[in-house]
Amino acid sequence: MEDYEKCTLCGLCKVNCPTFQVLKNEGDSPRGKAILMKKECDDPIFFKCNLCGACKTSCPMGIDLGLKQHRAKLVEKDIQTDANKKMIENVRKYGNPFGDPDDDSDPDELYCC
Numbered sequence: 482m483e484d485y486e487k488c489t490l491c492g493l494c495k496v497n498c499p500t501f502q503v504l505k506n507e508g509d510s511p512r513g514k515a516i517l518m519k520k521e522c523d524d525p526i527f528f529k530c531n532l533c534g535a536c537k538t539s540c541p542m543g544i545d546l547g548l549k550q551h552r553a554k555l556v557e558k559d560i561q562t563d564a565n566k567k568m569i570e571n572v573r574k575y576g577n578p579f580g581d582p583d584d585d586s587d588p589d590e591l592y593c594c
């Protein structure tokens with residue numbers, strides 16, 4: 482059984498989700514994403530999540546919804562936003578998500594997750 486299937490949809494993690502706090506839309510909350518995953522709905526809404534991990538740390542059961550892995554599956558199915566496509570293109574071409582040819586920063590140092 483995947484971790485997201487164990488989610489009880491209590492919504493306690495919503496308060497610490499930065500995306501939900503800004504957008505105030507249930508679909509953008511961790512609970513909303515858990516519902517979509519349980520219903521096997523593939524949706525580009527998953528790309529609004531910034532993968533901060535706050536939902537896991539604030540979940541009383543420590544549930545990891547597996548959002549990063551889920552997004553990777555969506556990319557494989559070519560279900561993603563234009564902005565995400567562009568970012569992948571930039572990383573492949575320039576080694577950074579901004580498309581800056583002069584940025585020689587190590588992406589591993591810039592992004593922790």
Ligand code: SF4
Nearest residue numbers: 498530531533534536
């Ligand atoms: S990982 Fe995504 S869903 Fe979870 S708290 Fe962060 S922004 Fe919200």
Ligand code: SF4
Nearest residue numbers: 488489491492494540
């Ligand atoms: S991830 Fe945890 S806190 Fe969030 S809705 Fe599911 S069970 Fe509740």
